[in-house]
Amino acid sequence: MKTLQELTRPNIWRLKPYSSARDEYSGASASVFLDANENPYNLPHNRYPDPMQRDLKLELSKIKKVTPAHIFLGNGSDEAIDLVFRAFCEPGRDNVVAIDPTYGMYQVCADVNDVEYRKVLLHDDFQFSADELLAVADERTKMIFLCSPNNPTGNDLLRSEIIKVINDFEGLVILDEAYNDFSDEPSFLSELGKYPNLIILQTFSKAFGCAAIRLGMAFASEGIIGVLSKIKYPYNVNQLTQQQAIEMLHKYYEIERWVKILKEERGYLEEAFVELPCVLQVFPSNANFFLARVTDAVKIYNYLVGEGIIVRNRNSISLCGNCLRVTVGTRTENAKLIGALKKYQ
Numbered sequence: 519m520k521t522l523q524e525l526t527r528p529n530i531w532r533l534k535p536y537s538s539a540r541d542e543y544s545g546a547s548a549s550v551f552l553d554a555n556e557n558p559y560n561l562p563h564n565r566y567p568d569p570m571q572r573d574l575k576l577e578l579s580k581i582k583k584v585t586p587a588h589i590f591l592g593n594g595s596d597e598a599i600d601l602v603f604r605a606f607c608e609p610g611r612d613n614v615v616a617i618d619p620t621y622g623m624y625q626v627c628a629d630v631n632d633v634e635y636r637k638v639l640l641h642d643d644f645q646f647s648a649d650e651l652l653a654v655a656d657e658r659t660k661m662i663f664l665c666s667p668n669n670p671t672g673n674d675l676l677r678s679e680i681i682k683v684i685n686d687f688e689g690l691v692i693l694d695e696a697y698n699d700f701s702d703e704p705s706f707l708s709e710l711g712k713y714p715n716l717i718i719l720q721t722f723s724k725a726f727g728c729a730a731i732r733l734g735m736a737f738a739s740e741g742i743i744g745v746l747s748k749i750k751y752p753y754n755v756n757q758l759t760q761q762q763a764i765e766m767l768h769k770y771y772e773i774e775r776w777v778k779i780l781k782e783e784r785g786y787l788e789e790a791f792v793e794l795p796c797v798l799q800v801f802p803s804n805a806n807f808f809l810a811r812v813t814d815a816v817k818i819y820n821y822l823v824g825e826g827i828i829v830r831n832r833n834s835i836s837l838c839g840n841c842l843r844v845t846v847g848t849r850t851e852n853a854k855l856i857g858a859l860k861k862y863q
């Protein structure tokens with residue numbers, strides 16, 4: 519791996535971060551706060567939130583089994599995705615490599631930051647080859663994006679290939695594990711110590727059932743977390759979000775229960791889909807959604823809209839011709855979908 523300094527944009531490496539009032543004084547013993555130009559009325563919403571989200575990171579560290587120094591929290595994973603471009607990629611010069619198809623935000627953030635985005639098509643079984651990714655990387659490639667289970671294909675990427683990319687690539691590997699809770703594959707989180715160039719993304723938006731609060735997690739070396747923390751907005755995670763996330767972590771058993779139910783429902787839906795005349799192929803999934811190839815994706819999508827059911831039409835995505843992406847819902851919702859598709863002709 520190149521050194522973190524070599525991988526970081528020089529202006530970011532030199533940057534002296536904004537110092538907020540809450541950075542300067544963060545102790546709990548004081549009782550009179552006249553340092554941040556806040557309004558003393560309208561408790562509890564009058565005070566700025568903790569810029570480093572200490573309480574939340576402490577709770578998270580117990581569940582994720584990594585110390586707070588290895589955790590970055592942002593306004594959704596999307597913030598972390600944008601920040602890695604801003605931290606590590608020189609606009610107009612550097613490039614990144616990613617599998618295709620995958621989550622659309624990597625390319626959007628690359629485009630916004632004027633960073634070349636090099637796509638490598640997955641194989642027909644939606645797997646990838648580490649060597650093919652490494653072959654399109656050059657000395658200006660700062661990051662490789664992997665997503666496992668991948669969106670929209672739903673499958674886990676081969677662990678041996680992921681490890682090969684991490685080991686053989688000189689730059690940073692961003693491994694998006696947004697759907698790992700639904701997979702039987704273990705997270706790479708427990709192996710973070712082995713891989714100084716690995717950044718793992720996870721989110722409160724999927725298994726945690728908290729898409730509305732906008733909270734994403736990045737796990738990486740202390741050095742990488744330091745760089746991201748330095749360039750984030752000072753109060754990027756608001757107080758309501760921090761509180762709600764802590765409450766959620768206190769009832770982690772709920773998340774485990776939801777995941778178990780959703781995996782069962784995924785099986786139910788997939789089995790029913792295989793039997794439908796309008797379904798040509800159901801792709802195996804390790805996530806809370808699956809991809810199905812149908813006779814006519816556009817027509818069936820529009821038909822379902824008419825029935826009040828919205829799925830995602832992935833027809834125009836690489837390798838996903840005539841494919842719909844279906845999120846697993848409650849039994850009632852899933853049964854409605856199956857019922858509607860049975861009626862379709």
Ligand SMILES: *Cc1c(COP(=O)(O)O)cnc(C)c1O
Nearest residue numbers: 594595596621669696721723734
């Ligand atoms: C849904 C999703 C996310 C979550 O993004 P948030 O900004 O945290 O809501 C991240 N990565 C992938 C691949 C996703 O599908």
